[in-house]
Amino acid sequence: MSEAQIKSLEEEFEARIARDEKIEPKDWMPEKYRKTHIRQMSQHAHSEIVGMLPEGNWISRAPSLRRKVALLAKVQDEGGHGLYLYSATETLGITRDEMFQQLHSGKAKYSSIFNYPAVTWADIGAIGWLVDGAAIINQVALCGTSFGPYARAMVRICKEESFHQRQGYEITLKLAQGTPEQKAMAQDALNRWWWPSLMMFGPKDDESPNTAQSMKWKLKRKTNDELRQQFVDQTVPQAELIGLTIPDPELKWNEEKQGYDFGEIDWDEFWQVVKGHGPCNKERMKARVSAWENGEWVRDAAIVYAEKQQDKKLNKAV
Amino acid sequence: MKKEWPLWEVFVRSKNGLEHRHFGSLHAADAEMALENARDVYTRRNEGVSIWVVESKNITASNPEHNAELFEPAQDKVYRHPTFYDLPDEIKHM
Ligand SMILES: [Fe+2]
Ligand SMILES: [Fe+2]
Numbered sequence: 316m317s318e319a320q321i322k323s324l325e326e327e328f329e330a331r332i333a334r335d336e337k338i339e340p341k342d343w344m345p346e347k348y349r350k351t352h353i354r355q356m357s358q359h360a361h362s363e364i365v366g367m368l369p370e371g372n373w374i375s376r377a378p379s380l381r382r383k384v385a386l387l388a389k390v391q392d393e394g395g396h397g398l399y400l401y402s403a404t405e406t407l408g409i410t411r412d413e414m415f416q417q418l419h420s421g422k423a424k425y426s427s428i429f430n431y432p433a434v435t436w437a438d439i440g441a442i443g444w445l446v447d448g449a450a451i452i453n454q455v456a457l458c459g460t461s462f463g464p465y466a467r468a469m470v471r472i473c474k475e476e477s478f479h480q481r482q483g484y485e486i487t488l489k490l491a492q493g494t495p496e497q498k499a500m501a502q503d504a505l506n507r508w509w510w511p512s513l514m515m516f517g518p519k520d521d522e523s524p525n526t527a528q529s530m531k532w533k534l535k536r537k538t539n540d541e542l543r544q545q546f547v548d549q550t551v552p553q554a555e556l557i558g559l560t561i562p563d564p565e566l567k568w569n570e571e572k573q574g575y576d577f578g579e580i581d582w583d584e585f586w587q588v589v590k591g592h593g594p595c596n597k598e599r600m601k602a603r604v605s606a607w608e609n610g611e612w613v614r615d616a617a618i619v620y621a622e623k624q625q626d627k628k629l630n631k632a633v
Numbered sequence: 634m635k636k637e638w639p640l641w642e643v644f645v646r647s648k649n650g651l652e653h654r655h656f657g658s659l660h661a662a663d664a665e666m667a668l669e670n671a672r673d674v675y676t677r678r679n680e681g682v683s684i685w686v687v688e689s690k691n692i693t694a695s696n697p698e699h700n701a702e703l704f705e706p707a708q709d710k711v712y713r714h715p716t717f718y719d720l721p722d723e724i725k726h727m
Contacts, residue, residue: 339697341694341696341697342697343697343698388677391673391677392677395673395674395677398659398674399657399674402640402657402658402659403657405640405658410637411637411660412637467657468657475677475678614638614662615636617638617662617663617666618636618638618662620662620663621662621663621666624663625663
C-alpha cells in the first residue's frame with residue numbers, strides 16, 4: 316500500500332470513529348490503534364487477575380458466612396472480568412500465552428493499586444468501596460469506547476461491578492458503627508487506601524501526553540483529572556455519612572466550582588510503585604507466576620486427555 | 634510441552650423464545666470443558682438457559698473488505714420494501 320492510500324484509509328477510519336461507528340476486529344485499523352488497544356486491554360485484564368490476590372487472601376478469614384460468600388463471589392467476578400478482557404484482546408491477534416508471558420516477565424503493567432497490601436479485614440471494605448469505586452468511574456467511561464469487543468466487555472463488567480462497591484461500603488459502614496477498635500480499623504484502612512485510590516486515575520493531565528489520542532479513539536471520555544475530581548466529589552459525602560475522615564487536611568468544599576479542592580498526590584510514590592518498587596510488587600508476581608507454573612501439568616494433561624478422546628472417536632468411526 | 638488450549642466461541646440463549654447470542658470466547662481443552670467454563674464465565678447471574686460452544690477455528694467469517702460486493706447490492710433494491718408501492722389512501726390495513 317502506498318503512503319497516500321494508507322493516509323486516506325486512516326482518515327476514513329478516524330471519521331468512522333467520529334461518527335460513533337464501532338470498529339470490529341477484522342476491520343482495517345492503523346497499526347497504532349491495534350497496538351494501543353492490545354496494550355491497554357491486556358493491562359486491564361492483568362489488573363483484574365492480579366486484583367484477585369489481595370482480596371483472595373481474606374476469603375478464608377472472612378468474619379461471617381455472609382461476608383465470605385460475598386467476597387468469594389466478588390473475587391470470582393474479577394477473574395471473569397480478566398477472562399472477558401483477555402478474549403476481547405485476542406481478537407486483535409495476540410495469543411493468551413503471549414499476554415501471560417508479558418505479565419510474568421514484567422513487560423506488561425497492571426494497576427499499581429494491587430501492589431498495596433490488604434493487612435486487616437477493614438481493607439477488604441476499603442478496597443470494595445474505594446478501589447472498585449474508582450474502577451467503576453474509569454470503566455463506565457469505557458462502555459462507549461470505539462473498539463467493539465472492548466466496549467461489550469466493559470458493559471458486562473460494569474453491570475457486575477456495582478455489587479462489589481456496595482459490599483465494600485457495607486463492610487466499612489458496619490465497622491464504623493462498631494466498637495471503638497472496629498471504627499479505628501475502618502479509619503486506618505481509609506487512611507491507607509485513600510491516596511493510592513486517587514492515583515488510580517493516572518498522572519495529571521499536563522503529564523499525560525496520550526490524552527488527546529485516547530480521546531479521539533474514545534479510550535477516554537474525560538481526562539484523568541476530571542475523573543479524579545468526580546471520584547473525590549462522590550466519595551467524600553460517603554465517608555462523612557458513616558463518620559470517617561478523609562486523610563487530607565487540605566480537603567475543602569469549593570462553592571465556586573461546586574466540587575472539593577484536595578491536596579497534592581505524592582507522585583514520587585506513584586512512580587516508585589509503577590516502576591516496581593511498591594510494597595507488594597514482587598509478592599504479587601511471585602504468586603501469579605507460581606500459580607501459572609504449578610498449573611502447567613494440569614493444562615498439559617487436559618490437552619493429552621482431549622486428544623486421546625478424539626483419537627478414540629476416530630478409531631471407532633473407522 | 635507448550636500447547637495452548639484451543640479457543641471456543643460461546644453462544645447463550647438467555648431464555649426460551651430467544652435465539653442464542655454470541656457472548657464471547659474462552660479457552661478449553663475440549664468441548665465438555667468449554668461448556669463448563671462457559672457456565673462459570675458467562676452465566677454467573679442467570680444469564681442463560683442454554684449454551685452452545687464451537688471451536689473458533691470452525692467459524693468462517695466474511696471479510697469486511699468485501700462488504701461492498703456483499704452488502705451494497707441490497708441497497709438499491711427498494712422494491713423489496715413495502716413503502717415502494719403506491720396504494721390509494723383509502724386502503725388502510727395493507
Ligand atoms: Fe473487575
Ligand atoms: Fe470489581
